[in-house]
Amino acid sequence: MDTSNQNDFFVIKALEDGVNVIGLTRGTDTRFHHSEKLDKHEVMIAQFTEHTSAVKVRGRAVIQTRHGEISTN
């Protein structure tokens, strides 16, 4: 399996209290496996991994990836 995409780091910066960063499982079964709550000004640095292929962000945040920066609004 090509795992070169699994080491990418991304940064999530919370712009309000209670931002949720939810990790979804890699593979045929796509489900939530982890939820992290960030308060305003908190930053999370994470990777895509063998276990995590997608991430859902709920709440106001700025997300930086190698593909660019996006803010939820």
Ligand code: TRP
């Ligand atoms: N144990 C998870 C993993 O190795 C931890 C993790 C990595 C994670 N990236 C994440 C959790 C992104 C939530 C969101 O895959």
